Amino acid sequence: MASERYSSSYYTKQFFTLLLLFVFSFQHNTVECQGRLNEQNYSESGIAYPSSPSQDREDFRKIIVSIVLGGVTGFVGSVLFALIVRCFVQYLNRTPILKGPVIFSPKISPKTLQSALAKENHLLGSSLNGRCYRTVLDNGLTIAVKSLTTFESGSPEIRKKRVKREIQKELEVLASLRHRNLMSLRAYVREPDSFSLIYDYVAKGSLADAMNRAKESELPLDWDVRLRIAIGVVKGLQYLHSSCVPQILHYNLKPTNVMLDSEFEPRLSDYGLIKLLPNLNRATSPYTPPECFHNCSRYSDKSDIFSFGMILCVLLTGRDPGDGFFEEAEDGGSMGCWLRQLQQAGDAKEALDKSIIAREGDEDDMLMAVRVAAACLSDLPADRPSSDELVHMLTQLHSF
Template sequence: MAASGGAVRAEKRVERTKRKRREKEPNALKEEEEEQGDVFAVSAFFLVVVRVQRQLELLARVRHLNVMSLKAYVRDADRLSLVYDFVPGGSLEDVMKRVRSQQVSLSWDTRNRIAAGVAKGLRHLHFECNPRILHCNLKPSNVMLEEGFEPVLADCGVARLIDSGLPDPESSGSLYAAPECYQSNRYTDKCDVYAFGMILGVLLTGKDPADPFFSGESGRGSLARWLRHMQHSGDTKEALDSSIVGEEVDEEEMVMAVRVAIVCLSELPADRPSSDELVAMLAQLHSF
């Protein structure tokens, strides 16, 4: 299903609800069930200006194991609804919250697999799509988990339909945004790589970037700065999530993964790897 062109403006909220419980919020991620029993996720936005047709058609052509496919899009008056396959495993953000509260455990192998899948999804968007697609809002809540913790990137490129495409400085997405996003008001593939570095940092440390710890002197102001400080002081192992350090895994492999996260979090975009290089770097971890 196609919609006429248009730019989109929205303060995105994410919720799940059955069709019979129509939510009043203008923007929501809904679980909708057809008569046949198929379940989809519907992300809805308000349209403000026209000219999104080409971007939507591009997003609808994306097919990759680690990227959520846009199944359909519908324009209804000034409202745009994007339809995706529903992923029952929830988001990485949900899982990490449960890990922090010790409701579930997540092994290093699983975290490593999630990171590798996210990187492969980015590589597909950046190098295998023509024209390339920038995610523009990569964060744990936009990493959905299939059965077996296979990651699927959600809302790829959708932020480019919303105003400037930059995360709201007051939103959780801003914690994963590269410094240059707000300094130059430009978004490049290296911004997606920076966001990946943040996600890898979360997987390795188990910490939430919004934790008040990072506001204090010990936290150095942010997860990225804290990781760099821990590496420079020779305390990289101390930065690792204690729940995975005791596992029968090669700690040196995890330390190398921290270094990958740190290079992705480089202040200068030119110092960050491409997503293609990133996939190769993660694949090499097992050889150390």
């Protein structure tokens, strides 16, 4: 971030400042030496007398020494001046560690938010990095609160302050994002060792909840709804990958982080929170791309595409990728291997969820979607389609 803070024009100004100070010092010392030489060549009566060759050589040495010393002095002074200016600019640009709630929505006030956070709240879920719960503000607005533990025990206080400033900058960026398929950050509250992120509450819950209810025949999910969910998820990724500068990666895409509104329109949550989740680098799941099992630094936009491919598989098959069924499957071991095996054998129809209510022509669309999912689950990131390509492929299916 430091490199972004200082533009090329800033360093250009510093260079010219150094140059001007150097020239000034050089010229000043040259004039001073010349004046001393003239004083020695003139008598008290104002009449100039020629100097001897030895005196000329001595005077010339003094001029050279004075010029060198003046140049060095000017250069050192210029460097010190530039460093002072740079430190001053850094101090002005430092992000202060904010206390209390930081609000991005006119519907939420700091007082009502702090009051709501102090109440007993309904727990929605928990993970390695924190918990999520629902609460109601005094004005009747229901919100979802994600409390994230951002520091490991024993972290030095100096490191905590630096990380807190970085987190605040990231949250300011995330709060500026607006897309129908993203959960918008409405506010956040800084705690001593954690951050509480405030989002809109969606009554339908997550995609994982919906798929579990569909498996128990409590919630019918026809192909139209499932395809709409898939397209909404990939459109959210497309916005993060293509419209955000710099590009934002999700890092943790899975059904529990896909929320559904009353119309089953998906909204991605937990996107861009890599700096807030210290345990995310160590957490692996069936949705983790193979290139990131041991090294999260290799994560790219194509890694998000792999996670989307797993979500598309869940929508098509109705199965959880962590199900032991895939370990027992012949030549399987994972949902992706199992799906590719069926596709190569021409039995992709066997992978489809039997509970899907399909209309005439939907089966062909679902089989095409199986091909799309298999491409997303390629072992090599370069072989996976981009989010732009996926939006085009999925919206061209019969239902849309």
